[in-house]
Amino acid sequence: MEKKYFVTQEGYDNLKKKLEHLINVDRQDASERIRIARGFGDLSENAEYDAAKDYQAQVEAEILTIQAQLDNAEIIENTEGKQDTVIAGCKVKIYDYSEDEESEYTIVGTTEASILEGKISNESPLAVAIMGKKVGAEAIVELGDNSYKVKVLKIN
Numbered sequence: 001m002e003k004k005y006f007v008t009q010e011g012y013d014n015l016k017k018k019l020e021h022l023i024n025v026d027r028q029d030a031s032e033r034i035r036i037a038r039g040f041g042d043l044s045e046n047a048e049y050d051a052a053k054d055y056q057a058q059v060e061a062e063i064l065t066i067q068a069q070l071d072n073a074e075i076i077e078n079t080e081g082k083q084d085t086v087i088a089g090c091k092v093k094i095y096d097y098s099e100d101e102e103s104e105y106t107i108v109g110t111t112e113a114s115i116l117e118g119k120i121s122n123e124s125p126l127a128v129a130i131m132g133k134k135v136g137a138e139a140i141v142e143l144g145d146n147s148y149k150v151k152v153l154k155i156n
Helices: 009-038 047-071 125-130
Strands: 005-007 073-075 091-096 101-108 119-121 138-143 146-155
Touching (some): 005 009, 009 073, 047 073, 091 125, 101 125, 119 125, 125 138, 125 146
Antiparallel strands (some): 091 101, 138 146
16 A cells, blocks of 8 residues: 655645656756767766766656655645644644743645744654644653653644
8 A cells, every 4th residue: 555645735736846847847958968968979988978867867766756646645634723633734833841932833744844834744753742632732752762742732
């Protein structure tokens, strides 16, 4: 059974755009680089040709990866105003007892996670610990040999 990739509609649309760019622009660019490098002569000692082939392999690998993600995507429904428990797609405010601070995160799929944007993966230790919890519930976040306690303050 293939792994499901949880993704918002926006994230799904962004993946589709990225795939289209890879297929329609980067793939052609890779072919052009190879064509030009072939003109430099002996392929066995042609660094430009090797670099162009490596680039082509990277583009093709990324195309396959994104296609698999799209094929196995499960779009996270908009949960705004509907949720009383933490699930993928919701925004949650937590209190971290060890840091004595509040933080707010949106729980998204792995392909959209960006700590700089306040988006954490549904597979992250924090998300795993708080999934299914209600406002006021506490959870222990496991990080290998370490752990810390958080409290769910608000679910948007």
